[in-house]
Amino acid sequence: xxxxxxxxxxxxxxxxxxxxxxxxxxxxxxxxxxxxxxxxxxxxxxxxxxxxxxxxxxxxxxxxxxxxxxxxxxxxxxxxxxxxxxxxxxxxxxxxxxxxxxxxxxxxxxxxxxxxxxxxxxxxxxxxxxxxxxxxxxxxxxxxxxxxxxxxxxxxxxxxxxxxxxxxxxxxxxxxxxxxxxxxxxxxxxxxxxxxxxxxxxxxxxxxxxxxxxxxxxxxxxxxxxxxxxxxxxxxxxxxxxxxxxxxxxxxxxxxxxxxxxxxxxxxxxxxxxxxxxxxxxxxxxxxxxxxxxxxxxxxxxxxxxxxxxxxxxxxxxxxxxxxxxxxxxxxxxxxxxxxxxxxxxxxxxxxxxxxxxxxxxxxxxxxxxxxxxxxxxxxxxxxxxxxxxxxxxxxxxxxxxxxxxxxxxxxxxxxxxxxxxxxxxxxxxxxxxxxxxxxxxxxxxxxxxxxxxxxxxxxxxxxxxxxxxxxxxxxxxxxxxxxxxxxxxxxxxxxx
Amino acid sequence: xxxxxxxxxxxxxxxxxxxxxxxxxxxxxxxxxxxxxxxxxxxxxxxxxxxxxxxxxxxxxxxxxxxxxxxxxxxxxxxxxxxxxxxxxxxxxxxxxxxxxxxxxxxxxxxxxxxxxxxxxxxxxxxxxxxxxxxxxxxxxxxxxxxxxxxxxxxxxxxxxxxxxxxxxxxxxxxxxxxxxxxxxxxxxxxxxxxxxxxxxxxxxxxxxxxxxxxxxxxxxxxxxxxxxxxxxxxxxxxxxxxxxxxxxxxxxxxxxxxxxxxxxxxxxxxxxxxxxxxxxxxxxxxxxxxxxxxxxxxxxxxxxxxxxxxxxxxxxxxxxxxxxxxxxxxxxxxxxxxxxxxxxxxxxxxxxxxxxxxxxxxxxxxxxxxxxxxxxxxxxxxxxxxxxxxxxxxxxxxxxxxxxxxxxxxxxxxxxxxxxxxxxxxxxxxxxxxxxxxxxxxxxxxxxxxxxxxxxxxxxxxxxxxxxxxxxxxxxxxxxxxxxxxxxxxxxxxxx
Numbered sequence: 001x002x003x004x005x006x007x008x009x010x011x012x013x014x015x016x017x018x019x020x021x022x023x024x025x026x027x028x029x030x031x032x033x034x035x036x037x038x039x040x041x042x043x044x045x046x047x048x049x050x051x052x053x054x055x056x057x058x059x060x061x062x063x064x065x066x067x068x069x070x071x072x073x074x075x076x077x078x079x080x081x082x083x084x085x086x087x088x089x090x091x092x093x094x095x096x097x098x099x100x101x102x103x104x105x106x107x108x109x110x111x112x113x114x115x116x117x118x119x120x121x122x123x124x125x126x127x128x129x130x131x132x133x134x135x136x137x138x139x140x141x142x143x144x145x146x147x148x149x150x151x152x153x154x155x156x157x158x159x160x161x162x163x164x165x166x167x168x169x170x171x172x173x174x175x176x177x178x179x180x181x182x183x184x185x186x187x188x189x190x191x192x193x194x195x196x197x198x199x200x201x202x203x204x205x206x207x208x209x210x211x212x213x214x215x216x217x218x219x220x221x222x223x224x225x226x227x228x229x230x231x232x233x234x235x236x237x238x239x240x241x242x243x244x245x246x247x248x249x250x251x252x253x254x255x256x257x258x259x260x261x262x263x264x265x266x267x268x269x270x271x272x273x274x275x276x277x278x279x280x281x282x283x284x285x286x287x288x289x290x291x292x293x294x295x296x297x298x299x300x301x302x303x304x305x306x307x308x309x310x311x312x313x314x315x316x317x318x319x320x321x322x323x324x325x326x327x328x329x330x331x332x333x334x335x336x337x338x339x340x341x342x343x344x345x346x347x348x349x350x351x352x353x354x355x356x357x358x359x360x361x362x363x364x365x366x367x368x369x370x371x372x373x374x375x376x377x378x379x380x381x382x383x384x385x386x387x388x389x390x391x392x393x394x395x396x397x398x399x400x401x402x403x404x405x406x407x408x409x410x411x412x413x414x415x416x417x418x419x420x421x422x423x424x425x426x427x428x429x430x431x432x433x434x435x436x437x438x439x440x441x442x443x444x445x446x447x448x449x450x451x452x453x454x455x456x457x458x459x460x461x462x463x464x465x466x467x468x469x470x471x472x473x474x475x476x477x478x479x480x481x482x483x484x485x486x487x488x489x490x491x492x493x494x495x496x497x
Numbered sequence: 498x499x500x501x502x503x504x505x506x507x508x509x510x511x512x513x514x515x516x517x518x519x520x521x522x523x524x525x526x527x528x529x530x531x532x533x534x535x536x537x538x539x540x541x542x543x544x545x546x547x548x549x550x551x552x553x554x555x556x557x558x559x560x561x562x563x564x565x566x567x568x569x570x571x572x573x574x575x576x577x578x579x580x581x582x583x584x585x586x587x588x589x590x591x592x593x594x595x596x597x598x599x600x601x602x603x604x605x606x607x608x609x610x611x612x613x614x615x616x617x618x619x620x621x622x623x624x625x626x627x628x629x630x631x632x633x634x635x636x637x638x639x640x641x642x643x644x645x646x647x648x649x650x651x652x653x654x655x656x657x658x659x660x661x662x663x664x665x666x667x668x669x670x671x672x673x674x675x676x677x678x679x680x681x682x683x684x685x686x687x688x689x690x691x692x693x694x695x696x697x698x699x700x701x702x703x704x705x706x707x708x709x710x711x712x713x714x715x716x717x718x719x720x721x722x723x724x725x726x727x728x729x730x731x732x733x734x735x736x737x738x739x740x741x742x743x744x745x746x747x748x749x750x751x752x753x754x755x756x757x758x759x760x761x762x763x764x765x766x767x768x769x770x771x772x773x774x775x776x777x778x779x780x781x782x783x784x785x786x787x788x789x790x791x792x793x794x795x796x797x798x799x800x801x802x803x804x805x806x807x808x809x810x811x812x813x814x815x816x817x818x819x820x821x822x823x824x825x826x827x828x829x830x831x832x833x834x835x836x837x838x839x840x841x842x843x844x845x846x847x848x849x850x851x852x853x854x855x856x857x858x859x860x861x862x863x864x865x866x867x868x869x870x871x872x873x874x875x876x877x878x879x880x881x882x883x884x885x886x887x888x889x890x891x892x893x894x895x896x897x898x899x900x901x902x903x904x905x906x907x908x909x910x911x912x913x914x915x916x917x918x919x920x921x922x923x924x925x926x927x928x929x930x931x932x933x934x935x936x937x938x939x940x941x942x943x944x945x946x947x948x949x950x951x952x953x954x955x956x957x958x959x960x961x962x963x964x965x966x967x968x969x970x971x972x973x974x975x976x977x978x979x980x981x982x983x984x985x986x987x988x989x990x991x992x993x994x
Contacts, residue, residue, distance in 0.1 A: 116856040161903040180820030191946035262838035263828030269859030270821025323677030324767025331760030341759035359613040362766030449688035
């Protein structure tokens with residue numbers, strides 16, 4: 001831990017009680033209005049109830065009254081007993097007093113959703129944020145201000161507005177200076193099959209931020225992969241130490257925002273961060289063996305690969321698809337990420353060819369199964385045979401399920417009824433388990449117009465069938481191979497150290 | 498035109514009648530079976546009827562009978578009068594005789610869907626393909642074999658299986674050695690808002706192929722952008738001349754398959770092509786000012802930009818989004834493609850700030866409008882104000898419409914009813930028209946699980962509202978800027994020559 005963080009901790013003589021922050025039994029919601037409306041605190045109260053927050057919710061507002069069946073306390077002090085955590089969503093000038101009251105009630109931490117601090121660039125904003133820091137130093141940890149808070153599926157804490165996030169926990173943690181990125185990843189990751197341990201949107205990061213949270217997550221047994229969206233860091237030395245220590249233990253995936261001149265301008269107004277140059281960032285991330293990504297989509301895909309694949313380098317793969325151009329695309333993409341597709345020996349080729357439709361198939365690796373309608377059982381056999389090649393560490397199966405729509409149309413059936421996606425998922429998962437070689441699915445989604453909503457529904461269900469069996473699904477072959485490339489780069493470098 | 502192509506044309510003493518090939522009035526379908534089933538010819542007959550093919554369909558099969566109300570002729574010779582074009586889908590050994598019969602009936606061309614020729618790697622396959630070439634040289638142009646044929650929305654010719662392709666014509670032509678890629682792009686492009694002049698899947702390219710088709714499309718007034726999926730070329734010199742000539746007149750977007758060793762192995766088995774090295778391809782494409790892309794998705798996105806944006810370089814842009822991380826992402830992506838986001842002068846900033854919600858917004862370019870719920874009218878004003886900066890050539894508006902789902906949930910409404918996508922499309926199109934500065938939309942699609950099909954439906958409708966008004970829509974900001982980068986690179990180099 002860096003000097004600055006240590007000094008802060010020492011200043012209130014103790015270790016931060018993250019347990020009470022991520023799993024509060026008693027949580028105050030400061031700013032709930034009896035008049036309802038679109039206020040953040042009211043939204044958070046409804047979201048916590050909808051998601052099934054497991055603790056007690058205590059609403060606070062000087063005006064009192066009640067909302068959604070909760071009596072509203074007129075002040076924190078009226079609440080009987082201690083609280084563990086608080087959500088503060090009152091106008092910026094009222095934040096310091098509310099935070100101080102939370103501290104007096106024994107809260108281990110509070111998240112401040114309110115904006116209007118340093119990011120405004122005004123002296124008033126800066127002064128208010130300084131007050132938050134001073135109160136924090138007296139013994140309450142603060143997430144924010146200008147953030148969407150914490151999502152912890154195990155306890156039912158949720159981001160704003162996150163009533164619909166999954167209660168299923170998983171290995172992915174996400175630290176984000178941007179609230180928008182945090183809710184976007186929670187939603188995007190949700191249908192991709194990512195499951196989260198903790199998501200922390202920390203906004204301006206007046207108190208708790210990247211370095212300390214990295215140390216915490218590096219130790220957190222529930223977290224297997226740490227993802228971050230960073231705009232700027234408070235202390236370069238602290239951050240460097242923290243990310244190096246974390247990346248030595250588990251993958252750390254970093255999306256750095258504001259690397260360009262215009263992007264840098266955006267982050268100053270967004271979370272009052274200083275960007276830092278592209279060259280410096282890229283050097284630092286490489287040096288500490290962090291995984292650097294260029295977009296939220298790439299970050300999500302990297303997390304999918306890290307959280308679903310064994311911790312190793314996949315040197316050689318087999319690619320299987322229905323249509324020769326798919327194989328060419330897989331081979332080309334693999335090469336771009338340093339992954340080999342070993343050419344199969346003639347006897348293996350012959351055994352594969354014996355079970356594939358002719359003409360139109362080819363079995364040299366990539367394996368072209370000729371068309372998108374090859375039965376799951378045959379695809380399962382292909383995966384089992386190809387796994388016999390010792391040089392194959394992982395397999396990629398590309399399936400253009402959307403072609404079943406034409407079949408369905410021709411015979412007047414519903415596409416979900418004739419597409420064997422559940423059987424395919426079962427077969428693929430079994431082949432992966434029995435051969436000990438993971439299978440990565442690619443399910444491109446090439447028809448998404450209003451006339452193809454039946455197909456959109458089928459694709460969504462198909463994806464679920466795979467992900468609930470632990471088979472990661474990507475939308476394009478290039479995305480899958482880029483993600484596998486990130487896994488290879490991380491474990492390759494870690495082994496080399 | 499290259500020596501080889503010229504020699505071929507001269508050999509039957511005339512110019513190819515592409516008009517009769519793309520807009521046949523009388524078309525034979527050879528191989529239609531009275532027993533129905535899943536044969537290609539029966540599928541094609543049904544697809545042509547479903548799409549509303551405007552010519553006469555003449556079914557042929559030695560066994561006679563009828564199918565779907567069409568009397569099946571026992572031979573081509575039984576058909577009274579001439580034919581313009583034919584689709585041949587009979588077993589490979591029967592193809593030469595069928596093709597020769599089409600030639601005798603005066604057909605200008607035929608597409609051979611059947612596989613089982615050179616791509617099999619057998620002497621029989623090679624010999625059969627050589628026969629096709631010899632018949633072609635006597636006076637009938639051949640598309641294929643081993644292909645999905647021609648899609649021409651104006652006439653209603655369609656790919657296999659393309660019953661559901663649009664009848665709306667547009668400026669994008671696609672030449673593809675892969676049938677799968679051709680139907681994939683037709684479907685993907687369909688919902689993205691791409692409209693096609695002609696799509697030609699030419700498979701093994703025994704006769705008509707890349708060089709000659711490029712010459713034709715370069716002259717074709719209906720074609721504004723040419724896209725290609727190439728595995729290998731028949732004659733490097735012919736191809737070089739053809740693509741150089743075409744790219745001097747209109748954008749040519751090239752996806753080259755089989756650049757890697759494994760990808761090359763795939764294309765040999767797919768269309769019997771020789772791949773060619775990455776370095777050679779990249780040099781050639783740059784030299785002729787073709788646009789090189791790495792995936793079908795990138796190809797589609799480049800075509801969207803080329804077909805929707807004016808023919809020029811967009812040096813400076815303004816990026817507008819609801820949430821500061823969007824602006825940072827836009828700025829970073831723009832820089833990666835050499836596009837500037839000029840910082841606005843203080844008076845323009847002040848005028849923008851006056852109409853934006855506070856706090857949370859920032860108006861320096863990128864413009865952060867603070868949240869995803871800013872009314873379309875305000876966004877329209879932002880676009881109009883920002884367009885006043887002379888350095889802004891184009892604007893990118895990022896809208897996270899998916900957030901309306903939370904709103905809808907909170908108030909118990911249907912998301913399509915409360916999301917102002919139609920008003921936004923109208924406003925954006927008007928701002929683009931009135932300011933003379935194009936607007937590119939980014940509508941990320943971050944919730945696609947089974948529980949969000951209402952959202953998928955709304956997003957599909959929203960996209961349609963924009964595209965039918967000529968506003969191109971991308972799914973991620975990086976994709977939009979990469980596509981604009983392709984437009985800039987093409988017109989920048991063209992101007993410099």
